[in-house]
Amino acid sequence: MILKNKLNLIVSGMILALGQAHAQNFNNNDESYDPSKHVWEYTYQLAEGDPLVFQQWHLQNTGQTAGAANPGKAGIDLNLDFTHRRGIFGQGINIAIIDDGLATYHPDLTANVTQGDTANPNPYLFQYFSAGRNRVDNHGTMVAGIAAASAFNDKGGRGVAPYATLTGANLIGNQANVPSLALAIRSVMDMDGAVHPMNKFTDARVINQSIGYTFSDPTIYNTYRGFFDNISSVQQTAATQSHGGRGAISIKSAGNDHFIGGRWSDREKGELTLVYPNAYALPAYNTSVADPGNANFWNVTVSALNANGTLANYSSGGSAVLLAAPAGEYGDHSPAIVTTDLPKWCKDQAQNQCEYPVYTNGMNGTSAAAPALSGATALIMSANHQLSWRDVKHLMITTATQVHADSEARMIADFEAIPSWQVNGAGLAFHNDYGFGLVNVDAAVEKALQTGPILPALKIREYDVATTSDTTIDDDFSATDSVHTQTESLTIEGVQVRLNLDHERLGDLSVELISPSNTRSVLLHAGTDLEGSKFENTLLLSNHFYGESAKGDWTLRIIDTNAKDSWSERTYDVPSGTFNDNSIVNLPQRADKFQSNNTQPGNLTGWSIRFYGH
Structure with missing residues (x-):
């Protein structure tokens, strides 16, 4: 038995190898040992x-199927094997799950649930019955298991950080006990009227929000x-x-808003036809505009990868995405x-008609990417x-793995609507679908062990x-520029x-920001399902410029496409995680969503820019 509660801290500068019973020493006499490789480049x-x-391919992808008809691609995972082998399992860190509650009595969760000052609700x-369908509040329980299900107990699987503790807040469940997201965050941080010290073991250091909105206005x-x-x-x-x-x-x-509609064109083969509100199969929504929470600097917004290492068919993208994490497709074909x-x-209060699923192999969505x-x-x-949280963010950005390296730019005729991977002025590669890439735990942990605090005080x-x-x-x-x-x-x-701007058909607009280093960030790609006729203090966030110098000319560029x-x-092929070549077919606009082209030019009426940095 591992006494995980005996030690909760890693003393600065050295590792306390909790869990040595599960450690594995790498044999440096082995023929495969290469001293020029980093520790995170080996597989354990x-x-x-x-x-x-x-x-659990998100922990270590060996090409397993996880119950699906087709395997994933080996190596597309969080790369945490050496971190776990070192005995680093999330000790001393509390993860708050703001969701529909979590089953605190689950045999793979109960050991990690901590009450703190906030009672953990049972879902x-x-x-x-809600919104036209039967529902069960199991979402938070699935999310919590990805983040921190227990390890080495001969039950189920394990969480990414299986020795972290868990706190639940029921915001979206049928019997929610917190009325707003702000209050849910305050509860898991033990904030009261004045700011509490918030330094206790039971206060969250990671706040997971597998929730969001989708707005077209x-x-x-x-x-x-x-x-x-x-x-x-x-926050x-x-x-x-x-x-x-x-x-x-x-x-x-x-968010899960890549397309506006879909249907199986060949269910047996796993071919899915996705419908888009534009002529070029560009994503239906942009992260910042569809959900203002994604444009919030204090959030780390994460997109979803499938087991083949490409963007999951449903995942939203945009300049507000910081990183990508595994989430998968639907669990049948992939x-x-x-x-x-x-x-x-x-199904009944008398508990005569009950089901006992305990575990599932069907969790997906950016809801799964967030707890990963x-x-x-x-x-x-x-x-x-x-x-600090910013130091950890910095380590994840600078060690992330570039996935889908051969992805191509998305075009509107000769216009590059969404670029592929671009290297910014600080030498960091960025993609609107993946941010800085797939988080690489072993690489980030190795650097974390070799450094103290990294970043100076934040300036806004x-x-x-x-x-x-x-x-x-x-x-x-033609471009409308403002500098x-x-x-x-x-x-x-x-x-x-x-x-702030006026325009009769907002979905035609591409909004770009160009830095003094000539990095072009697409804040809003054209072709989105936007409605209305104006932007009104609409907030847009770009992580694309991380590490660049702010000094110089910044150009806001708007293009009507x-x-x-x-x-x-x-047509999307679910087993391979790719789109079929030459499968784009034009359709008439749907009658109830028809938007005629603007009869008058639009007008940029104002904008402001805010820098976060050091």
């Missing part, structure tokens, strides 16, 4: 002790600005004033995620407790930008733009 077998762990276990942020700003303010407090200033990090799912499920749920990243974050934090600078009188947006691919000259030196960690005169569909 995961220790036994959990019967389902060898189907409502009885089947109920870009004025929604301004309409509910107080609501969204309150969430941002609470800022958690990030800057908790755990002795080291802070808590908020992880958020990007692997989904193996995790905990409700140990019991019943939350667990990874907990591992890095537990390797070196000195590191905001500027209103004066627009010229000639700010019309013409319907001819802000930044005189203060700052190393960038994130850039926000607050945008005329992308929406027809819709399109495209």
